[in-house]
Amino acid sequence: MTIPADKTIVALSGGVGGSKLVAGLNKILAPNQLTTVVNTGDDFEHFGLPICPDLDTVLYTLADLNDRERGWGRRDESWACMETLQALGAEDWFQLGDKDLALHLTRRQWLQQGESLSQVVERIRGQLGIASSVVPMSDEPVRTHVQTDQGELSFQDYFVRQRCVPKVERFFYRNSENASPSKGFSHALQDKNLAGVVIGPSNPFVSIDPILSLPGMRETLTGLGVPVVAISPIVGGKAIKGPAAKMFEELGKAASALSVAQHYGNLLSGFVIDDADRETAGLFDEGLKVLVCDTVMVRQADREALARTTLVLVAELGGEGR
């Protein structure tokens, strides 16, 4: 059982974890069935260049250009520019590969020529030969800031420069109150063939919540009349990658799949947890359909299997559809 060929899926994604699921969905679904909506809360400016970490990870992953070991940037990357930056005594806390840099320069130029982020992503998507739709959550800047025991930090400052060491207290999504969903995002949600919304195994606080912070977005999603299904980024009490587990703990909650589901609350109709958390399956809210499977994606086959399982859950929850 999966969704019919005329039905569509909107996937919400951050960087690494979300992009892997999206790569699986992208393989299973026809191009016109999938719209990936990507977090832009991590975006920032460096050396005057607009950096969009999650968008780039999704684009590189879908184009099969991503470096799987490093988890960000491009495979077969070279570092001549970075090494020279270091030799010149310039800031080198944010790594920029030579090829990756080209994407930043291109985006800078197209944005400066007056294109929206959506238009720029659309052009890059085309150039990289990605068939399905990829859109930023918004064309207006929303910036994730972290209130920590060492003061308020911008996300990249917290995440890259300070390596997530400061203890988190609260998250802000600056300017989200003035931002609206990108046209591509809105259109995908309004599609009469929409079968469901899939929230990737991304960090709830810094990858998905920025998307949900757009005005009215939670209400929009719960009011769609289609299943909203998330995959837990926490497996066996740990995050597959990144600081999600640490964040839950610092906020006084258990680092668990259950905490993730509780965090999303009534937004979810379905939730996918890992085999490792099978024994916790009975603890979830009765109204939430929980599916247990292997959620750790190492190979492409794992991505497709998880995508398939997730679509099964969407189909089961969807009934007759919209």
Added chain:
Amino acid sequence: MTIPADKTIVALSGGVGGSKLVAGLNKILAPNQLTTVVNTGDDFEHFGLPICPDLDTVLYTLADLNDRERGWGRRDESWACMETLQALGAEDWFQLGDKDLALHLTRRQWLQQGESLSQVVERIRGQLGIASSVVPMSDEPVRTHVQTDQGELSFQDYFVRQRCVPKVERFFYRNSENASPSKGFSHALQDKNLAGVVIGPSNPFVSIDPILSLPGMRETLTGLGVPVVAISPIVGGKAIKGPAAKMFEELGKAASALSVAQHYGNLLSGFVIDDADRETAGLFDEGLKVLVCDTVMVRQADREALARTTLVLVAELGGEGR
């Protein structure tokens, strides 16, 4: 005969030709004897990065990092970023090597942090281990524009994108009326030990005239009371590199060393021409001391020889000095 060890030289330079002479002067003179003042009229912004072609050529040449064959940029350069830019369908008319790019990113960052171009150049000079002083002509933007038979073009548009094909009619140095010499330039001119000003074998119209276009600069230089000596960039009716000969012809003048001297006019007290133009030596203004030698710099030894000869001319003209 050369200038005494306590005397100083100010060299005006554009890119390739000027930087070669400066590399010779830099070898012969003690670090505190030489200040190189570099044209910034070619500077422009590309991909949001400040590009300073002549400054970079001078800095790379003095640090012995320059690519001698190509005539610009760094030796042992790699092009991963540029190749990726092309693959992405971005503008690729201006070549940016991976290592070269690091200098642009660094400069962008330091300028954005509020440093002046002079301060940025000073830091780069230090990082590259260049002992003598290198300063931009001004910290304010002056931009060379070319009036051509195809309309007014910015210099890089004319020079790189249009490969100097449009016929030149006139040159403008935009904003020069509002610009002042950099502090380093002014201080070097006011040095009581100044023995002379050397104008490198650079393009008069687009490398040296932008410097001379600063308010009162011609008067300042003629009023210094020290010799001003130029080396002809035109040898045997041709420019060693670049469009100088073509420009003279399009402006209705012969492409000759004589035209160069007449262009600079009463600014010059001495002029160095090539052996190839020896027979024209009698045609110059009587008040101008003309020295004939081999001016074509192929090897480092050629640069030093020409620098030495130029300093001899400065010393001869200088008499007792300032």
